[in-house]
Amino acid sequence: MVGNETARFDLGADNSREAKDIMKEVLTALREKGYNPVNQLVGYFLSGDPTYITNHKGARAIIRRMERDELLENIVKEYISGI
Numbered sequence: 446m447v448g449n450e451t452a453r454f455d456l457g458a459d460n461s462r463e464a465k466d467i468m469k470e471v472l473t474a475l476r477e478k479g480y481n482p483v484n485q486l487v488g489y490f491l492s493g494d495p496t497y498i499t500n501h502k503g504a505r506a507i508i509r510r511m512e513r514d515e516l517l518e519n520i521v522k523e524y525i526s527g528i
Contacts, residue, residue: 460511464519467507474504490517 475482478499488497490513498505508516 460515461519461522464511464516465523467511467516468520470502471498471504471508474499474502474507477501489513 471486472482475485475498478501480499485497485499489495489508493513495505495509498508
């Protein structure tokens with residue numbers, strides 16, 4: 446990349462339904478265990494450490510079904526669509 450050009454990032458396929466299902470299941474498990482979902486998810490997304498996600502209801506395995514960048518892309522899309 447040269448100068449001040451903006452980099453393009455494209456993940457490709459639309460997997461928003463799968464991302465939404467994953468997030469619903471993980472959020473439910475985190476809430477049931479008494480965790481603050483925002484804090485835990487931010488820790489996971491920033492570090493990549495799956496131990497930020499509880500094993501309750503298989504949530505740790507569920508969130509790993511999709512790459513972190515794909516989940517984040519879908520979260521951002523969902524947020525932006527509401528603005």
